[in-house]
Amino acid sequence: MNSPLVPLGRPRAERADAARNRAHLLTTAREMMAELGVEKVTMDGLAERAGLGKGTVYRRFGTRAGIFHALLDDDEHVFQEQVLSGPPPLGPGAEPIARLIAYGRARTAYLADHLAIVRASLDRNKPVPAGAGATLTRMHLRLLLRLARPDATDIDVDALALQLTAALEGPFMLYLSAPRPEEFAGTPVADRLGDSWQTLVESVCRT
CATH class of the missing domain: 1.10.357 (Tetracycline Repressor; domain 2)
Incomplete structure (x- = not known):
């Protein structure tokens, strides 16, 4: 049987460092959720926990x-x-x-x-x-x-x-x-x- 779903569109190719930062930020966000709960995950807190600048986090996610x-x-x-x-x-x-x-x-x-x-x-x-x-x-x-x-x-x-x-x-x-x-x-x-x-x-x- 043919697969019914069309794969979700992937974002445009990223620079290697940008892709690493994204993966690192998402992993860090999941760790924070597991430890602190969703409500405790903030932009500034994520930047600090990930060891990245706040500007990097804001450029990546916006809000x-x-x-x-x-x-x-x-x-x-x-x-x-x-x-x-x-x-x-x-x-x-x-x-x-x-x-x-x-x-x-x-x-x-x-x-x-x-x-x-x-x-x-x-x-x-x-x-x-x-x-x-x-x-x-x-x-x-x-x-x-x-x-x-x-x-x-x-x-x-x-x-x-x-x-x-x-x-x-x-x-x-x-x-x-x-x-x-x-x-x-x-x-x-x-x-x-x-x-x-x-x-x-x-x-x-x-x-």
């Missing part, structure tokens, strides 16, 4: 939210690689419906694990973005739906993929504005959403 955008970008690439070439049913080799179910469960777990980072990546001066992950989810679901229902003439696959993407990604965006979103991440609620996703997919794909 504090930019740090978390970069972290999410890296993690989205890892997640996509699992979908592109990982073992089935998430990766290639399984039937379309099994892959749809596996993708929804994996994406739900991913979003729950990254809830604090997504929250920190939001710029309060800008609207909440859909993000590259949601765009790729829609592309992936659309192709798998076509494979699952190749002869279907009674459904609009494009519209259905858009609505299923909202069903999959939307609940987590709602929790971003919750008073205490940390109560959600890592709880059985994510498993329940995975179960409901399976019910939804099986209903949609029933012939």
Whole structure:
């Protein structure tokens, strides 16, 4: 089966020193999150911990939210690689419906694990973005739906993929504005959403 996803665009080629600085800063940011929590990661603190000038950090990320955008970008690439070439049913080799179910469960777990980072990546001066992950989810679901229902003439696959993407990604965006979103991440609620996703997919794909 051909892989449904189109790889995320990589940034333009960087100078070797710039690439090293970026990798070092992201590694340092992850260490700070693990030790101090997301809320304690600041631009100045990251520069000091990484042993780099503040100007380097500000040029690289622009804002504090930019740090978390970069972290999410890296993690989205890892997640996509699992979908592109990982073992089935998430990766290639399984039937379309099994892959749809596996993708929804994996994406739900991913979003729950990254809830604090997504929250920190939001710029309060800008609207909440859909993000590259949601765009790729829609592309992936659309192709798998076509494979699952190749002869279907009674459904609009494009519209259905858009609505299923909202069903999959939307609940987590709602929790971003919750008073205490940390109560959600890592709880059985994510498993329940995975179960409901399976019910939804099986209903949609029933012939």
